Amino acid sequence: MSQVIEILSGNVQFECGHRPPGAAMNAELASLADVLDAAVVIIHDVEGRILHWTSGCERLYGYPRSEAVGERVHDLLDTRYPVERAEIVATLAERGAWQGELDHRARDGSRLSVQSLWTTRQSADGATNAVLQNNHDVTSLRRTQAELAAREAHLSSILATVPDAMIVSDDHGVITSFSAGATALFGYSPDEIVGRNVKVLMPGPYRDDHSTYMDNYLRTGEARIIGYGRLVQAVTKDGKIFPVELAIGEATGAGRRIFTGFIRDLSSRQKMEQELRQAQKMDAIGQLTGGVAHDFNNILTAIIANLELLAPMLEDPDHRELAREAQGAAQDGSKLAAQLLAFARRQPLNPKPTDVGRHVAGFAEMLRRTLGEAVALELSVPTEALLAVVDGAQLQNAVLNLAINARDAMPRGGRLAVEISQVRLDPDYAQMYPEVRTGRYVLVTVTDTGSGMTEEVRRKAFDPFFTTKPVGSGTGLGLSMVYGFVKQSGGHIQLYSESGHGTSVRIYLPYAESAEPEAGPSRARPPELPKGSETILLVEDDPRLRRVLSRRLRSLGYAVVEADNGAQAMAELVARPEIALIFTDMVMPGGMTGLELAQAAVAMKPSVKILFTSGYAEPAIARLGLSSGAWLKKPYTADELAEKVREVLRQGG
Structure with missing residues (x-):
């Protein structure tokens, strides 16, 4: 090939334009072209008119030499150039060569990719007399x-x-x-x-x-x-x-x-399995206690009836006193059986549409007397009516039981917050708790600042007869009765507690759309979640929860910066001036609490908004000296998160 290029660059003359197409070439070049006949070599003039067509071209393109010579190569092969053909001709005139990939059409209509090298012979005045085009088929390679x-x-x-x-x-x-x-x-x-x-x-x-x-x-x-x-x-x-x-x-x-x-x-699956095992355990215990309570009530009925018949026959005052003692003990046994039936979800209920907020406010004074002077009661009730189909008397007993437990956990005094609100439990929440049905609920939250529970105690808190109180100070049926009442009412109950940080119990009661009991589930479409585009600093030490929250916030349009402790969060706040809101847990490792982080962040950047979250401290903690602060209680649903983040970001904006 170098010889061909040398000949084209030398004195061999192509009389292009002075002989008819297909005329014989210079004998020396024709002889050398015959040597390269197996290669895919096309010799043509500047305008593309074919002067020589090798047998290699015949095999690749399918056109015999007799049909090809004299035709314009770009017309015959329907050439598609990577750049304009005029640009290629200009490059040939300037440099004497051009290389690139061409797209050709064979005689059978198929398209071919070829790697093509063009070299020229130029006259003394720089004009291009002829072009040798050496093509290599790369169709299979490109495919x-x-x-x-x-x-x-x-x-x-x-x-x-x-x-x-x-x-x-x-x-x-x-x-x-x-x-x-x-x-x-x-x-x-x-x-x-x-x-x-x-x-x-x-x-x-x-x-x-x-x-x-x-x-x-x-x-x-x-x-x-x-x-x-x-x-x-x-x-x-x-x-x-x-x-x-x-x-x-x-x-x-x-x-x-x-x-x-x-x-x-498997973190979520294991949590679901644990929740399912707990629900199955509670169901099994409930069936057992329900059967025991039923038989026990039959026995007590006989005892009480016989004592009532026996008492008038006794003349000795001491004997009558013994009978009254026995009757009193039997009555206590009847109450115990009623508590067992409540846990077993078999107590007689009288559910009807009830404005939960107004109902709880109605016995607030009884709650204050129950708590005593050392415990402050904070009651948060919405102005609008929140209806749930529930037995009002049993709801009162449930809240009173929780209040008594909270009082006992605060022997030196403290604060009890009772809050009534409306929430929607979404599919994300229901995936974590298999027995929960999605929809709207009236939420009763009872939060204390007491001693809290260890993880072991928290797991057993709803078990009947389990108690951490001294012998003789309780039956261990208070929380189990609340659990049974909520489940029998079609609701859901969740307890969040940490040792030394208080306890929060959340009771979800199915929402009633009107003053009449619900005929079926609501078909109303949930409102679209509010979104935004600000940058949020998410501070959460649980990596799985942090990943879930990060995905939720990003799905709402926010940019998210993550940190797992207060020191890292402060470093991110310095490095990322665009951070508009800090969403932080209250209790974190590393020596800096969420409140301390918020105070340091506001001191450094007064415009930053703060949103706290936790599951055990009372809502008032979010207002400790931080006007930019807000509060979101764990666990929360996607719409609660979206609404609260948007609400905080709008403050002062």
């Missing part, structure tokens, strides 16, 4: 590249959308791909994690065992993880350990092994 690009795009779309975390690593455990789901789960961006060993995502002892497992598998083929689903633990970027289900597949490509792991976060 393969297109298929690979499509597959890569498909894989990228999978990595971006698969709900579970997907991680690809090589046989040394080095991560080569990290999906969007993996980023959301572990907290690493792909740039941070790709190239690092997968062991960074494992806590001990899994981290220590991984290399041994892999070496043994590569040496012996004995698979302990590959191809099997397995329950293990993983660790996030911020060091939080959580349960996962791991499945690993293996493939070989280009002589290399790759391992694809799918990781599913």
